[in-house]
Amino acid sequence: MSDAVAQAVHFNATLVPHRSLSRRGFRWLIGVLLAANLLIGLPVFLLGAWPVIGFMGLDVALVVVLFRLNYKSGRLTETLKLTDSALIVTRLDPEGLVEETRLDAYWLRVDMDDPPEHESRLTLISRGNRLVVGRFLTPDERLEVAKALRAAVARIRTPTYDHRWE
Missing domain, CATH: 1.10.287 (Helix Hairpins)
Structure with missing residues (x-):
């Protein structure tokens, strides 16, 4: 599918560190x-x-x-965007530098301990590429993101048929 054709977005999340003191x-x-x-x-x-x-x-x-x-x-943000063909992770650091990583959606594996421990990492793996995201989140928040992302990846991999057998 070419970049000119807009792909459906199956998952979109922006991760930001929590700051309890205003x-x-x-x-x-x-x-x-x-x-x-x-x-x-x-x-x-x-x-x-x-x-x-x-x-x-x-x-x-x-x-x-x-x-x-x-x-x-606390100005660090990570955006996870899952399309039909790729998971695009965009990281914006506090200095304003943008780093974008693309992982093949079909080969994507989401690793996270369940139940999470304090040291548990949310790791995205695709074709030998590993990327840790959400380091600043609590273990429960990382697990919540992991479950939602796994569900979105499963929906992409499940074929849909739009014909009727009647």
């Missing part, structure tokens, strides 16, 4: 940390131990930097 929650957290540091640091400063304030500011700065890195890694 931007508003992040601001609240930093505000609480600053207030706590001020409550502890001000009396210590007044007692003459002024360097303590600087170190308390460093710990807040470190928390801000680490959360920013965490939010940046």
Whole structure:
């Protein structure tokens, strides 16, 4: 089938990392940390131990930097699109680089432990090519994606007949 002919999409999922702390929650957290540091640091400063304030500011700065890195890694997305002939995995990293991998749909095998363990990986295998997807998902979320993708692959492989025997 040529690329000019649109193929049916049998499965389409976009995987994104979960971030439990919103931007508003992040601001609240930093505000609480600053207030706590001020409550502890001000009396210590007044007692003459002024360097303590600087170190308390460093710990807040470190928390801000680490959360920013965490939010940046949260911009990673993976899109799985299953057509009649291929599974197209498009990975968009936090820097905006796009990586696309095509796996033959007919030979596609979806590997995942059931029940999942913490180290379980969702691996897509086709003609010797292996691709691990959804590393940032929880084991149960990976299993859910694996089951849905297996069902979609099974539907592609099952022939459909549109004639009647009457």
